[in-house]
Amino acid sequence: MADTIYCYPGTDVLVNKLDIHDADLLQNAERDLTARRLIQLQDHLIQGRFDYQHLKKIHxxxxxxxxxxxxxxxxxxxAKSNVFCNVMFLPEQAKEIFAELRKENYLKDLTRESFIDRLVYFFGEVNALHPFREGNGRTQREFFRELALSAGYKIDYSMISQDEMIQASIDSFVRDYTKLKALMNKAVS
Structure with a gap:
């Protein structure tokens, strides 16, 4: 069943500013345009308080x-392989997740091992939230890259394949962080 709010009528293609109605063409354009924006963010971080509004600004x-x-x-x-947070509960769940992150001082002053333990937990929680119609993965990776920098760490996502990240994200949905932790052990310095 097509999404009648976000998609062109009778299709699964998201309505877009480029007026592209072909899914493959849109995917290619989206990949190229977002890659440019992500490159820009390497030198110009989005200013924020690592809260829900900050995540939205990055998206x-x-x-x-x-x-x-x-x-x-x-x-x-x-939904993809799992049903993400019900839209009715997004604001409430986001408030809880980001309040917990704030309570943990945005993962600052932690050993690398403790940082990774808490990082994968919050990564899984934000993934389960999935607050946007599209682009959640790219947004959360950038959010956590910026969070890591503020805590004195770096995340190098080039150390992780897309397939590895997808499988680890699926597992994290049921709070199995084993794969995600192994990936972050490779990527965090």
Whole structure:
């Protein structure tokens, strides 16, 4: 069943600023445009307090060239291999997750091992939240890259394949962080 709110009628293609109606062409354009924005973020971090608004600002920046709803919370329920947070509970769940992150001082002053332990927990929680209609993975990776920098660490995602990240994210949905922790052990310095 097609998403009648975010997609062109009768399709699964997201309505976009480029007016592309072909899924493959949109995927290619999205990949290219977001890659440019992510490169820009290497030198110009999005300023924020590592809260829900900060996550939204990062999404808005990355997807500003493609979607009018960039940076806005989704209004429909979505699923991939798992059903993500029900849209009704997004604000409440986000508030809890980011309050917990704040309570843990944004993972600052932790040993590398402790940092990775807490990082994978929060990574899994934000992944289960999946607050945007599209672009959650790229947004959360950038959010946690910036969080790591503020805590004195670096995450090098080039050390992780897309397939590895997808499988680790699926597992983290049921709070099995084994694969995600192994990946972050490779990527965090």
């Amino acid at each position: 808005a920046y990355i997807f500003q060239d493609i979607y009018d709803w960039a940076g806005k919370e989704r209004t429909v329920d979505i």
